[in-house]
Amino acid sequence: MSEFRQNMATKEWVIVAPSRGKRPSDFAKLTIKRPPVPSFRADCPFCLGNEAQTPEPVYIKSVADKWQIRVVPNKYAALQPDLAAARSYVGSFLSAKGYGIAEVVVETPEHNKTIATMQLSEISAILTAYRERQKEISKNEAINLIMIFRNYGPLAGTSLEHPHSQIIATPMLPPHVRNPIEQAVMHFDKYGTCVYCDMIEEERRQKERIVLETENFLAFCPWAARTPFEARIYPKRHAASYVSINDKEIEDLAGVLRTMLGKLYNGLDNPDYNYILRSAPVGDEDVRYSHWYLMIIPKIGTPAGFEIGSGIYINTVAPEESASYLRDINPEVTGEATII
Amino acid sequence: MSEFRQNMATKEWVIVAPSRGKRPSDFAKLTIKRPPVPSFRADCPFCLGNEAQTPEPVYIKSVADKWQIRVVPNKYAALQPDLAAARSYVGSFLSAKGYGIAEVVVETPEHNKTIATMQLSEISAILTAYRERQKEISKNEAINLIMIFRNYGPLAGTSLEHPHSQIIATPMLPPHVRNPIEQAVMHFDKYGTCVYCDMIEEERRQKERIVLETENFLAFCPWAARTPFEARIYPKRHAASYVSINDKEIEDLAGVLRTMLGKLYNGLDNPDYNYILRSAPVGDEDVRYSHWYLMIIPKIGTPAGFEIGSGIYINTVAPEESASYLRDINPEVTGEATII
Numbered sequence: 001m002s003e004f005r006q007n008m009a010t011k012e013w014v015i016v017a018p019s020r021g022k023r024p025s026d027f028a029k030l031t032i033k034r035p036p037v038p039s040f041r042a043d044c045p046f047c048l049g050n051e052a053q054t055p056e057p058v059y060i061k062s063v064a065d066k067w068q069i070r071v072v073p074n075k076y077a078a079l080q081p082d083l084a085a086a087r088s089y090v091g092s093f094l095s096a097k098g099y100g101i102a103e104v105v106v107e108t109p110e111h112n113k114t115i116a117t118m119q120l121s122e123i124s125a126i127l128t129a130y131r132e133r134q135k136e137i138s139k140n141e142a143i144n145l146i147m148i149f150r151n152y153g154p155l156a157g158t159s160l161e162h163p164h165s166q167i168i169a170t171p172m173l174p175p176h177v178r179n180p181i182e183q184a185v186m187h188f189d190k191y192g193t194c195v196y197c198d199m200i201e202e203e204r205r206q207k208e209r210i211v212l213e214t215e216n217f218l219a220f221c222p223w224a225a226r227t228p229f230e231a232r233i234y235p236k237r238h239a240a241s242y243v244s245i246n247d248k249e250i251e252d253l254a255g256v257l258r259t260m261l262g263k264l265y266n267g268l269d270n271p272d273y274n275y276i277l278r279s280a281p282v283g284d285e286d287v288r289y290s291h292w293y294l295m296i297i298p299k300i301g302t303p304a305g306f307e308i309g310s311g312i313y314i315n316t317v318a319p320e321e322s323a324s325y326l327r328d329i330n331p332e333v334t335g336e337a338t339i340i
Numbered sequence: 341m342s343e344f345r346q347n348m349a350t351k352e353w354v355i356v357a358p359s360r361g362k363r364p365s366d367f368a369k370l371t372i373k374r375p376p377v378p379s380f381r382a383d384c385p386f387c388l389g390n391e392a393q394t395p396e397p398v399y400i401k402s403v404a405d406k407w408q409i410r411v412v413p414n415k416y417a418a419l420q421p422d423l424a425a426a427r428s429y430v431g432s433f434l435s436a437k438g439y440g441i442a443e444v445v446v447e448t449p450e451h452n453k454t455i456a457t458m459q460l461s462e463i464s465a466i467l468t469a470y471r472e473r474q475k476e477i478s479k480n481e482a483i484n485l486i487m488i489f490r491n492y493g494p495l496a497g498t499s500l501e502h503p504h505s506q507i508i509a510t511p512m513l514p515p516h517v518r519n520p521i522e523q524a525v526m527h528f529d530k531y532g533t534c535v536y537c538d539m540i541e542e543e544r545r546q547k548e549r550i551v552l553e554t555e556n557f558l559a560f561c562p563w564a565a566r567t568p569f570e571a572r573i574y575p576k577r578h579a580a581s582y583v584s585i586n587d588k589e590i591e592d593l594a595g596v597l598r599t600m601l602g603k604l605y606n607g608l609d610n611p612d613y614n615y616i617l618r619s620a621p622v623g624d625e626d627v628r629y630s631h632w633y634l635m636i637i638p639k640i641g642t643p644a645g646f647e648i649g650s651g652i653y654i655n656t657v658a659p660e661e662s663a664s665y666l667r668d669i670n671p672e673v674t675g676e677a678t679i680i
Contacts, residue, residue, distance in 0.1 A: 001423070001438060002437075003435060004427075004436040004438060004512060005435050006434035012515055013510075013512045015419065080341075090546075091545060091546055093542065094346040095344065096343070097342075097344070098344060098356075098357060147649045147650050151644040156644060158644065172344060172353045172652065174353050175351050175519055175651065176650060176652070198432065202433065206430075206431055223430075223433045224433075274644060276645050301497075302495065302496070304496060304498065305490060305615070306489060308637065310508075310514055310517060311516020312516070314418045
């Protein structure tokens with residue numbers, strides 16, 4: 001029997017409608033099989049030795065004279081920083097030049113690594129780069145929204161193999177971002193608490209959707225997960241923006257992230273996925289009603305007319321099942337990893 | 341150079357960022373090539389003679405003793421009408437049984453037709469079935485939202501070849517639907533007009549995104565289209581709900597729909613697509629601030645982390661280019677049509 005569930009924070013509904021006779025492991029069959037890739041490709045702009053093919057880095061982390069992370073302006077950026085941010089009308093329609101910031105986080109010099117197969121120190125370095133770039137970009141008076149995300153595999157919207165994430169920062173604060181904030185403010189007005197803190201507490205109390213918990217983080221498949229195996233990682237202490245994460249928390253998060261992505265890798269046969277690091281808008285870093293988190297969305301299933309039209313997602317695996325399945329999966333990726 | 345554009349009705353932003361050197365016709369290469377399919381399949385529950393494989397129809401249209409359209413309850417429905425609609429809490433989380441209505445509109449007895457290749461009378465019959473089912477379902481006091489949509493091809497989320505559309509009706513009115521309504525109400529408060537009527541008027545004035553216009557309808561690639569070749573068909577007279585369409589308008593719409601889908605078929609090499617018929621919620625059929633429309637979304641490109649996180653879509657073909665391209669395409673599908 002299917003069930004409607006409401007996301008406590010956004011008030012969006014999902015329908016949890018398990019497919020008859022389908023087990024979580026069946027979803028592994030849906031992923032695209034990929035051949036192993038080499039550690040270096042001469043034609044890859046992000047590989048070691050090919051640095052001249054990218055713009056000058058805006059951030060670099062080196063270890064023993066060799067770069068470990070490079071953050072570079074996106075050469076094929078949808079937004080550019082050298083434009084005026086002012087808005088104007090074309091007839092009745094509102095418009096603005098494509099002002100914004102688009103950067104690529106080249107996560108490692110090696111072409112065939114991914115977070116599930118990296119050392120913890122390498123992942124910490126990526127998470128530190130996110131924080132430093134978010135802090136730096138936040139100083140820009142014209143920027144209101146900073147999105148940090150990773151598209152892994154073609155179903156997740158990337159065609160580049162080399163391990164990378166992206167940062168896109170815009171002057172616009174769209175309704176898609178604003179509406180959940182308004183819901184969180186209403187919750188704060190009513191209860192005097194952060195709705196995400198309350199949700200985390202409730203997930204801990206109900207237990208069955210939790211995949212893992214550490215000193216600082218809780219990783220779970222949320223009550224109103226939109227897709228099979230959707231998972232989120234929340235800091236347990238209240239914090240509206242990722243910029244406030246400290247080095248010790250980053251080390252902890254690196255382990256949680258690798259474990260979660262390792263479980264997906266082994267449990268779903270290296271699926272394509274997006275992960276998205278969501279913070280309160282620039283200027284709202286210290287608000288009491290919002291909470292940063294990282295959402296991981298394996299690309300399983302296709303949003304169709306109903307989802308696009310209504311915003312109500314039909315999730316064919318109950319998040320309790322997703323969590324139970326992931327809990328039992330060994331996160332350690334061994335053997336020759338197949339990347340992208 | 342890229343550009344932000346705001347959807348006048350929903351206030352959502354898109355980024356129009358044309359890919360360098362890419363022409364609209366290049367997108368045809370992205371679609372999946374499909375072999376022709378037969379007009380009958382013994383194992384297809386929707387084919388002529390296999391009627392016993394579906395539940396009893398809730399609507400049927402026959403021509404000369406042969407059924408032309410059957411609307412049947414969805415055998416694998418995500419929602420079911422024999423459940424209580426009441427909501428309840430699981431801890432702090434809101435829940436409800438999966439009460440709702442899910443129907444399949446079997447559009448023709450023939451396995452290998454599609455709207456782009458149908459007679460106008462056949463398309464009118466489909467559009468009439470939509471109206472009659474929407475009217476009937478609207479009488480249900482527990483239903484607030486009725487979505488009518490067509491998923492064409494696997495990228496659009498269907499695995500069934502036989503020509504069909506779907507109706508899903510829910511008690512829930514989700515934020516994704518409610519938020520644009522609130523924007524429309526604010527526009528009405530400010531200007532005393534329907535924001536969609538104003539948008540239609542502005543698109544007619546600016547002309548360059550219009551694909552075709554008839555006595556009753558305007559079809560265009562909207563100013564803030566989220567994806568390449570996204571198109572919408574709006575009734576020119578104000579009407580908040582599709583239930584108000586009359587038979588003469590249905591005949592007109594049948595021609596517009598076939599022309600638009602025929603242009604996509606020929607211009608983009610039979611792409612997968614979703615179309616969605618959006619009306620005001622049940623009970624709001626006569627409101628002055630809302631407007632029904634049909635949106636057509638060819639499945640080109642993949643929403644990635646940025647789109648999922650921000651709701652801002654990056655559209656790599658300016659809607660002016662999409663419209664200009666579609667205007668020049670012959671809508672008549674000839675030869676052996678390749679379906680799904």
